[in-house]
Amino acid sequence: MTTVITTAPADGGALRWTLSDSWVVARRDLLHWVRNPSVIIASVAFPAMFVLLFGFVFGSAIVVPGGGDYREFLMPGMFAQAMVNGAAATVATVAADKARGVTDRFRSMPMAPAAPVIGRSVADVVNSVLDLVVLVGLGLLVGWRAHGGVAGALTAVGLLLLLRFAMIWVGIWLGLVVSQEAAGLAWAPLFPLTMIANTFVHPSQLPGWLGPLADWNPISATVTAVRELFGNIGPVAAQASWAERNAMLLAVAWPLVIVAVFLPLAVRRYRRAAA
Amino acid sequence: MADAVLTEGLGKGFRGKRALDGLDLAVAEGSVLGLLGPNGAGKTTAVRVLTTLLRPDTGRAEVAGHDIVREPAAVRRAVGLTGQHTTVDDILTGRENLVMWGRLYHLPARAAARRADELLEQFGLTDAADRRAKTYSGGMRRRLDVASSLVLAPRVFFLDEPTTGLDPRNRGEVWAALRGLVAGGTTVVLTTQYLDEADQLADRIAVLDGGRKVAEGTPSELKSRIGGDRVDVLVRDAADLPAAADLLARAASGPVEVDAALRRLSAPVRDRVSALTGVVRALDDAGLPVEDIGLRRPTLDEVFLHLTGKQAAPATTEEIGVPA
Numbered sequence: 001m002t003t004v005i006t007t008a009p010a011d012g013g014a015l016r017w018t019l020s021d022s023w024v025v026a027r028r029d030l031l032h033w034v035r036n037p038s039v040i041i042a043s044v045a046f047p048a049m050f051v052l053l054f055g056f057v058f059g060s061a062i063v064v065p066g067g068g069d070y071r072e073f074l075m076p077g078m079f080a081q082a083m084v085n086g087a088a089a090t091v092a093t094v095a096a097d098k099a100r101g102v103t104d105r106f107r108s109m110p111m112a113p114a115a116p117v118i119g120r121s122v123a124d125v126v127n128s129v130l131d132l133v134v135l136v137g138l139g140l141l142v143g144w145r146a147h148g149g150v151a152g153a154l155t156a157v158g159l160l161l162l163l164r165f166a167m168i169w170v171g172i173w174l175g176l177v178v179s180q181e182a183a184g185l186a187w188a189p190l191f192p193l194t195m196i197a198n199t200f201v202h203p204s205q206l207p208g209w210l211g212p213l214a215d216w217n218p219i220s221a222t223v224t225a226v227r228e229l230f231g232n233i234g235p236v237a238a239q240a241s242w243a244e245r246n247a248m249l250l251a252v253a254w255p256l257v258i259v260a261v262f263l264p265l266a267v268r269r270y271r272r273a274a275a
Numbered sequence: 276m277a278d279a280v281l282t283e284g285l286g287k288g289f290r291g292k293r294a295l296d297g298l299d300l301a302v303a304e305g306s307v308l309g310l311l312g313p314n315g316a317g318k319t320t321a322v323r324v325l326t327t328l329l330r331p332d333t334g335r336a337e338v339a340g341h342d343i344v345r346e347p348a349a350v351r352r353a354v355g356l357t358g359q360h361t362t363v364d365d366i367l368t369g370r371e372n373l374v375m376w377g378r379l380y381h382l383p384a385r386a387a388a389r390r391a392d393e394l395l396e397q398f399g400l401t402d403a404a405d406r407r408a409k410t411y412s413g414g415m416r417r418r419l420d421v422a423s424s425l426v427l428a429p430r431v432f433f434l435d436e437p438t439t440g441l442d443p444r445n446r447g448e449v450w451a452a453l454r455g456l457v458a459g460g461t462t463v464v465l466t467t468q469y470l471d472e473a474d475q476l477a478d479r480i481a482v483l484d485g486g487r488k489v490a491e492g493t494p495s496e497l498k499s500r501i502g503g504d505r506v507d508v509l510v511r512d513a514a515d516l517p518a519a520a521d522l523l524a525r526a527a528s529g530p531v532e533v534d535a536a537l538r539r540l541s542a543p544v545r546d547r548v549s550a551l552t553g554v555v556r557a558l559d560d561a562g563l564p565v566e567d568i569g570l571r572r573p574t575l576d577e578v579f580l581h582l583t584g585k586q587a588a589p590a591t592t593e594e595i596g597v598p599a
Contacts, residue, residue, distance in 0.1 A: 017381060024378045026362065035366050035407075101358035105424075107324040108356040110348060111379045272329075 018112040025106075025119025027263070029093065030126060040127075043089060047082045051135075052159035054200055055142050065202045066234055073233065075135075075144040076156075076226040077199035080219050082131050083164035085192050087171035088186040090124055094175025095183030103270070104177075117270055121168045128164040132157065147231030156229035159251045163222045166255035169262035176269040198223050203241070215243045218258065243261045277340070279431045279462035280325060280503075284334035286486075287320055290573045294320040296486035297334065302431075302464060307457055309477030310466040311578075317486035318466035319359070322435045325464070326356045337428045355429035359436045361420040365409035368420050369400050372408060372438045376423040387426075394422040398452050414445030418452050425456070432456065434465040438472060450475055470578060474498075482582055496534075500581065503528065504547045506554055508540045510565040516540065519565075523556040526550045538566075543573075 033040055051074070054062075059070040097103050097116075106116045147225045175183055196214050197203075203214040215222055224247035227233045236245055243250060283428050287295040295317045302308045310318045323329045325338055327347040336343045339353035358581040364372055377387030395401045398418040408416060418438065424432065437453070438446040453476055457463055467473050474494045475479045480496070482490040490497060506526070510519050513535060520531045520540055527542035527550075534541070544550035551570045558565055573581075 021379055022374060028375055032366050100362055101360040102362045104328055104358050107328055108351060109379060110351040199538045
């Protein structure tokens with residue numbers, strides 16, 4: 001513990017300050033959730049409603065190809081959907097910080113330049129873990145089970161968080177680009193993105209022109225991989241599409257591609273963020 | 276004395292529009308410069324360029340002796356910025372806000388806490404320190420925001436419209452806080468749309484229009500160019516306008532403006548109270564019925580009219596027409 005009481009900043013390397021500043025920013029974001037739990041309740045209420053709506057209402061009319069329980073099939077889709085929809089919260093917070101001049105203040109200070117975006121992503125990942133815990137609990141309540149063992153379950157969670165991590169950078173970039181008013185509508189493009197996938201039904205059950213789109217949707221790769229890892233579906237059929245047969249590979253590759261594109265975009269945009 | 280801020284021909288364009296068009300400024304160390312002008316005059320752009328948030332297209336600038344383009348990190352260590360919106364975090368207490376900024380300024384935890392206490396004391400927020408900022412009044416939030424820019428005691432402090440949107444009492448609170456700061460020797464550059472704010476706080480005022488400086492001087496120099504206080508007379512009968520204008524001209528220190536449609540006369544005066552009583556007496560002696568008569572400060576519109584010979588940007592007249 002240091003006892004320096006001057007107002008002179010302490011010395012330290014760039015890496016140390018990047019970590020320390022990122023943590024200060026992340027802590028601020030996390031405190032928001034702790035002190036304002038209604039935000040968390042809202043972010044969990046939406047997927048919970050979907051679980052009930054699809055698990056019990058629409059699901060009654062949906063047949064899983066190859067047989068099997070629909071709610072077992074549904075839950076991995078719900079996990080992935082929550083990860084993607086989390087980007088809407090990222091967009092909203094980033095846009096609000098920009099509008100309130102917080103982003104300008106950060107940039108006018110001698111702090112680590114990458115810290116605000118890194119801190120934001122750390123806070124959002126922590127928040128997503130919380131979302132996942134609640135959703136898993138809900139899944140267990142409606143009869144979903146993980147059959148794939150501990151290693152498989154942990155890998156599945158890792159893939160879901162990887163998808164969320166990729167979407168954070170999309171969210172940060174969007175939040176810096178759009179106005180605060182437009183940021184409130186960020187869910188609108190995300191909604192079809194999570195629906196035109198294998199989230200709710202198998203792509204083979206979609207109209208011919210829509211099937212391939214759903215097949216190649218990055219979300220579908222994660223959902224299929226997570227279903228396999230949790231043991232919620234049988235082995236993928238030999239005549240399945242290439243994307244489906246290589247879901248595990250794509251579930252890693254897609255998020256990395258998204259990060260590779262949007263992380264530099266977000267950081268560049270942040271550096272010259274003109275309000 | 277050294278210049279804390281020095282700009283030469285600073286230019287910045289956005290999509291073909293010149294937000295800054297060759298701005299030259301020199302702010303002496305320890306002084307307060309008010310940048311006065313309507314929306315769109317380039318005030319905010321100037322502040323953003325000088326705090327390294329924007330890169331200028333042309334010209335050069337030094338802040339605290341560092342070139343803003345070549346040494347942005349050094350500039351950031353020397354400046355504080357309070358923007359138009361408060362960056363105060365509602366969910367945190369006043370103290371937590373200040374400690375957070377202290378940590379981001381790389382103070383060790385204890386030093387950040389100590390500095391937060393000092394700033395809370397300095398800005399009269401000690402009693403509210405452990406309340407969440409969302410319970411604060413507008414003036415308290417502004418003061419907390421100003422305090423959070425001062426964690427490192429910056430050499431040059433930029434304030435962008437520090438009191439826009441505050442009621443008079445809260446404005447007074449913020450002004451008092453800023454005066455304390457200036458007494459401590461900090462160089463301050465503040466932008467404002469209000470003449471009286473610049474008058475209250477600034478040693479020198481630079482009037483901006485269209486990204487350029489159209490006038491600069493001490494408040495009293497500028498006021499004497501504008502013509503000081505004004506007497507407005509509203510006559511009951513438009514037919515009395517010429518006679519009343521003659522009477523007003525005797526007390527006036529400049530030309531009498533006649534607005535026939537509004538039945539209103541306006542003229543600058545030098546010795547405010549005796550001029551007013553003189554006009555009232557003269558109108559009464561002449562038996563001219565008057566609906567209203569009053570003494571007021573010139574508006575920013577009139578400053579502009581006198582300095583530039585044109586009205587301030589039409590889109591903003593309602594905002595800047597606030598009588599000082």
